[in-house]
Amino acid sequence: MRSGKSKAGLIGLGTVGKSVVKLWPRADGIILKRIVDKDKKKNVSVRPDDILNDPEIDIVIELIGGLNDAYRYIKSAIEKGKNVVTANKALLALKGEELEKLALAKGVSLGYEASVCAGIPIIRGIREGLAANRIRSIYGIINGTANFILSAMEEEGIGFARALSQAQEQGFAEHNPTLDIDGFDSQHKLAILARLSFKTPVKLSDIYVEGIRRITRRDIIYARELGYSIKLLAIAKAEGKRLDARVHPTLISKDNLLSSVHGIYNACFVEGDACGKMVFYGQGAGGLPTASAILSDVKAIASKKMGTVPDFFVIKPIDELFTRYYVRFSAIDKPGVLARICDILGKHSISIVSVIQKERSGTRGVPIVMMTHKARESSMRKAISSIDRLNVVKEKSLFIRVEEVED
């Protein structure tokens, strides 16, 4: 770092960028020397090189999002010996390890508090506050859009499509919502959290991901009857030297704090071997909350350098997951059908805790809901695949994993 007051340059003057400018008077005298945006109408420079080639600027804030350009600018900034602050979770999930190693080699900092849960200081909490811990597990509700949709389905008794429309009308979901509702945004954030917490390079493709499109109003009702909420959970757990990392809709006991996280809020449960169990809760998105995190990194960099991470774990394949499952079949209601389903489950060593079969009429499929004892994911997949080939089964069966998060 250069001596004297830091000077910063901001690339990307969108919602978050504008909030950063608004909060800048609180940056302890650090000067925001240049702003760049590709939109000429914004009356700032359109050339990132104006920042990257300015020897006075020692902190570059990247807020353009996306992969290629952002990667190029960040890499160039680090190579020129500048510190970087970014909220770009997709890029960090893919290139975080490489960029962090480069920053380490160049003796500069890469700050990304804003990339996960916006203003909630979870990156700093884990990296510095929990630095003396071995992290055991992380369970995060880290996508506000998906949580808004599941909350609306639960609280208003509406279906997925209507809840998604509501989220879109209220500005909580994009026109193309796939990043949020198919779990990819949570997967990106989990890659970042897991790399930091378990000091392990985590390939994005190693994290199993499943979104919430197939959850119906009825699944929410059945789950509630069984004492659970359904949440899109990002999970990372140390199991010996293996890391169990996955994102999928999950049944969580109503007694658990995470089941009380409603609407667009985020919450992240973290367990360390010394600090015990912990939850960070708050607004996980928005201009000012994200800018709050950006500024916290800028101020930290202006006073010191940030830590980096070595290797540790290997990723556990989703097939080896061993947990309880909620399963919903849709089958013709005639004698022997339940027996055939149970027979197939039994052959795959899956035993059943309880069965709910609400509606006994109708010529099309009726829902049969089961809660299983712990079973292996690979067995469950094979069993479901066999069951779905039965001619009495009318629809692709749905299974939702149960997590017992102790709090």
Add this chain to the structure above:
Amino acid sequence: MRSGKSKAGLIGLGTVGKSVVKLWPRADGIILKRIVDKDKKKNVSVRPDDILNDPEIDIVIELIGGLNDAYRYIKSAIEKGKNVVTANKALLALKGEELEKLALAKGVSLGYEASVCAGIPIIRGIREGLAANRIRSIYGIINGTANFILSAMEEEGIGFARALSQAQEQGFAEHNPTLDIDGFDSQHKLAILARLSFKTPVKLSDIYVEGIRRITRRDIIYARELGYSIKLLAIAKAEGKRLDARVHPTLISKDNLLSSVHGIYNACFVEGDACGKMVFYGQGAGGLPTASAILSDVKAIASKKMGTVPDFFVIKPIDELFTRYYVRFSAIDKPGVLARICDILGKHSISIVSVIQKERSGTRGVPIVMMTHKARESSMRKAISSIDRLNVVKEKSLFIRVEEVED
């Protein structure tokens, strides 16, 4: 700070001290050079001067607790240019400002992550993570003993005395429990949090404090009927340039996350003007969780210096509080009694939302429970004092403040 690896000295080898020693292998190569304890049987030095006068030691960890000796050692260490890490909340509440100023003058750090909520990184979260925010409010369940007692009363339907005995049997309450159940421990921690969050010197005596001894099993039941839990809450709110800071039993809506904090767990709600609403939740006590926080400070000091605080607010007197109240009277059950009570309340501009009067028999006082509209604390105190002088009133009336914590 000296160049090269830091060396630390530990004064006080009790529960937390032993946990610090146990976690030390995770201190990134920082050397724990000396340990001091007044107990000769522990086979370490008994002279703090062995640490204070060792020029190689640049981090002193104070874990003896208490006021006089701890103050002397910390002051001496800072004056000798050493960094200090401490968990001593009582001392920090009384002398934190003075010691922090001294540390600033001497160019050393004073770390106290362990003084509030043990391993939960709330000090660092507020000081660094929320550094770009104006903090608006803090609502903390920051005493595990009191929360254990109130939780046991609510969950098991037992009275205060029995819940306290349970807490003592399970090691969650001291033989002399006054620090915890009379609110002083929460008051100490609030003084620390408020000074940090509102950048204001907070005198301990400026923080109104009231404990949980007068809460009965029935108050918990009545509160639940009204849709509330009773929690010992530490509150600090910015109101213009005045700071509303107080500790007392408080009614919190069952819908609020804080009402789901059970047993010995701690939770602290913090609202910042940029980051929005946030909750930090976790284990607020214990050897390893506290040591986790101590080590986080030691590691941070070894890599950088910590921030300090200027002035800002004045404290608002409790008499000027304006809130809703739960009030429990104990009065003889005869015609006109309720009217007389309501008349006095009315004269003090206190209006009533609802009345619960469960038991209409009995010659001694029967409980009359009211929920009021918002009223001034000074009016409430005057009204209660008048009501308690009525000869039909058989017992000192109890009022519990309601807080609407939005989450």
